Amino acid sequence: MICCKECLDLLYDYLEGDLDAETTKSLEEHFEDCPPCISFLNTYQSTTKICRETLNQVEIPEAIRDTLLKVLKDHKESN
């Protein structure tokens, strides 16, 4: 069983579908028993969704889009 910290560390990769089946299963088992992590997941998911939708809008200047992409990338690497 993984702990909350591991869960949060894996969240980005989980949402990207980058985890292997075993890790995904451990994570989902954790979510079943951990309401705080589910609520974090929901917040995280809607934040990244808004981010993606913003990135898909053509009127966003390229410089800003690049900055946002860099932030997301840095976030992943910092985990």
Ligand SMILES: [Zn+2]
């Ligand atoms: Zn948890």
